[in-house]
Amino acid sequence: MDKEELLHQAREIAAEALKNDFRSDDSPMLGHADAVAAIVKDEIGLDEDSQAAVFLHEAVRFHPETDISGFPKEIRVIVEGLDRISRIRPRDTRLEAENYKKLIVQYSKDPRVTVIKIADRLEVMRKLSIFPHSKREQKILETVMLYIPLAHQLGLYNIKSEMENIYLKYAEPESYRQITRKLKEGEKTRKRLSEEFISPLEKKLSDAGIRYKLKVRTKSAYSIFKKMQTQGVPFEGVYDVFAMRFIIDCEPDRKLEQDLCWKVYSYVTEEYEPDTSRLRDWLSNPKPNGYESLHITVKNKQGEFLEVQIRTSRMDAIAESGLASHWSYKGIKGDSTLTSWLSSVRYRLEHPFDTKPEDVPQPPSNEIFVYTPAGELRILPVGATVLDFAFNIHTMLGCRCTGGRVNGKTVSIRNRLHTGDVVEIQSSKSQRPSPDWLNWVVSAKARAKIKVEIDSELRKRAAEGRELLQRRLKNWKMTLQDDRLYDIMHFLKYSSVISFMAAISSGYVDVNDIKTYILYPEMLVVRPEREEKKEEPRHDWKPSEEILVINARNVRGLEYRMAACCNPKYGDEVFGFVTRTEGIKIHREDCPNAARMKSLYPYRVQKVAWQEKG
Numbered sequence: 001m002d003k004e005e006l007l008h009q010a011r012e013i014a015a016e017a018l019k020n021d022f023r024s025d026d027s028p029m030l031g032h033a034d035a036v037a038a039i040v041k042d043e044i045g046l047d048e049d050s051q052a053a054v055f056l057h058e059a060v061r062f063h064p065e066t067d068i069s070g071f072p073k074e075i076r077v078i079v080e081g082l083d084r085i086s087r088i089r090p091r092d093t094r095l096e097a098e099n100y101k102k103l104i105v106q107y108s109k110d111p112r113v114t115v116i117k118i119a120d121r122l123e124v125m126r127k128l129s130i131f132p133h134s135k136r137e138q139k140i141l142e143t144v145m146l147y148i149p150l151a152h153q154l155g156l157y158n159i160k161s162e163m164e165n166i167y168l169k170y171a172e173p174e175s176y177r178q179i180t181r182k183l184k185e186g187e188k189t190r191k192r193l194s195e196e197f198i199s200p201l202e203k204k205l206s207d208a209g210i211r212y213k214l215k216v217r218t219k220s221a222y223s224i225f226k227k228m229q230t231q232g233v234p235f236e237g238v239y240d241v242f243a244m245r246f247i248i249d250c251e252p253d254r255k256l257e258q259d260l261c262w263k264v265y266s267y268v269t270e271e272y273e274p275d276t277s278r279l280r281d282w283l284s285n286p287k288p289n290g291y292e293s294l295h296i297t298v299k300n301k302q303g304e305f306l307e308v309q310i311r312t313s314r315m316d317a318i319a320e321s322g323l324a325s326h327w328s329y330k331g332i333k334g335d336s337t338l339t340s341w342l343s344s345v346r347y348r349l350e351h352p353f354d355t356k357p358e359d360v361p362q363p364p365s366n367e368i369f370v371y372t373p374a375g376e377l378r379i380l381p382v383g384a385t386v387l388d389f390a391f392n393i394h395t396m397l398g399c400r401c402t403g404g405r406v407n408g409k410t411v412s413i414r415n416r417l418h419t420g421d422v423v424e425i426q427s428s429k430s431q432r433p434s435p436d437w438l439n440w441v442v443s444a445k446a447r448a449k450i451k452v453e454i455d456s457e458l459r460k461r462a463a464e465g466r467e468l469l470q471r472r473l474k475n476w477k478m479t480l481q482d483d484r485l486y487d488i489m490h491f492l493k494y495s496s497v498i499s500f501m502a503a504i505s506s507g508y509v510d511v512n513d514i515k516t517y518i519l520y521p522e523m524l525v526v527r528p529e530r531e532e533k534k535e536e537p538r539h540d541w542k543p544s545e546e547i548l549v550i551n552a553r554n555v556r557g558l559e560y561r562m563a564a565c566c567n568p569k570y571g572d573e574v575f576g577f578v579t580r581t582e583g584i585k586i587h588r589e590d591c592p593n594a595a596r597m598k599s600l601y602p603y604r605v606q607k608v609a610w611q612e613k614g
Helices: 003-017 029-044 048-062 073-086 093-106 112-126 133-154 157-171 173-185 187-207 221-231 254-271 313-321 336-350 386-393 395-399 435-439 444-476 482-491 497-506 511-519 528-532 594-600
Strands: 212-218 242-248 294-299 305-312 367-371 377-381 401-406 409-411 423-427 544-550 560-562 574-578 584-588 605-610
Touching: 003 029, 003 048, 029 048, 029 112, 029 157, 048 073, 048 112, 073 112, 093 112, 093 133, 093 367, 093 377, 112 133, 112 157, 133 157, 157 173, 157 221, 173 187, 173 221, 187 212, 187 242, 187 254, 242 254, 242 313, 254 294, 254 305, 305 313, 377 386, 386 395, 386 401, 386 423, 386 444, 395 401, 395 444, 435 444, 444 497, 444 511, 482 497, 482 511, 574 594, 584 594, 584 605
Parallel strands: 242 305, 544 605, 560 584
Antiparallel strands: 212 242, 294 305, 367 377, 401 409, 401 423, 574 584, 574 605
């Protein structure tokens, strides 16, 4: 099947699928597809595959059961990307524009997806009057926050400018009417000024052998509006409503180009009074994006200010559609990975026959985009878990997180998330972060908050342990010198006073044992022969053979609690540890404290088993 036949078949499928679908003004929905396909073909210059994808997307969007399996995979990938973008429902585009912009690009596995979506949005803006007021407001907001910046960066300047003007027409109707009226009134004046401007320069430039083209560039209504806002001036106060642009025709030799630009500059400033404070020299120091040009503002004999731009044809081509990203030129901040990918998209559009299939640029893949149940978009690193998501929402929610529901299914806090997931966090007031959590998160925010919470909890327990020990020492009428304290810590394998005192508070170290170590310091001595052989201290212990069956309720009147240090869950391999004051604590077998407890207090270890769920 050739390209033309494939395109015809795609339109036939759309016509059949959409035969009973109409827009807000009762016009056929197929008309929207026809108009978008025309923009894609005539105004952007994409191929038949892209045009076919437009028709198939509209068919699938309204009728998901539409069978498009007979079309090439390349077209189906474009359709899938367009379909996923069409399902995005921003809760507040103004607040999350950057995230939604990245999501649009990530859904564009084929670079043409983003461009087709921009064409789609242009057609919507052209027909904005047919939409109800509420939909119209949402669409113009999305356009100015998402699609205009994307069109700008891709170099689709005509489309960008048109969408900006339509936005202004509906968002600021009075300003739009005022600016367009004044632009129309000033057409004759601008023509007269341009003729008067070049007249005294023509002979000088001709005698100097400088070949050039003079282009009169008029700012769009939207650009004038933005300048009036940022500078706080009326229409008449915008100096560069229009600019004279010299485009010099010469060989692409940098030194020659710069010399000719400065020569034209000297002729202009000899004839007209320059405002030196407004000189912008991007010849000597090109912008980081490669933009080169001379910008000056001069005053004519009537005292009117004119902006003059001087550049060569090579510089003009780069500034308009080549290496220089207009995104950076206008000072709009963008993610570097996103910018790089969009630049490669732009290259493919400009060189459609130079790109091999294996060289097709892929969107950034180091981020995922997930939603709250309310539709709020959150951006996380690839590999992020439910726990990362909880901390992204709020620190307290992260600290109390016990699991979640992803797309309606209950999952653990360790469950990894994927773009498009809808995540609901489950929490408990009794939940506390544990060191294991650091192995289950990938985001810097979550790791930092977990460390802070663990440290805070440790210090709190350490203070409680220190108070308990001091109270017991007072009752015993005993003192504990620092050197003896460090001997006991070393013997029990604690590396810091804080962790040691916390262990006392948690019951891992029995204060009565500390009394014994104070009275019998010889117990703290490791036999030399064992030290020489680098053996681990041997402990002959046998755990109790009695098995305690546990479930969600107390069993046989015994009191037990789940240890906060390892947070065991039903099904984990566990053991019980008999504490002095808090009954039996249930620990996971891989608990960080398991080896120490079994080694030092084997007589307190209790076998336990989970009761089968009935």
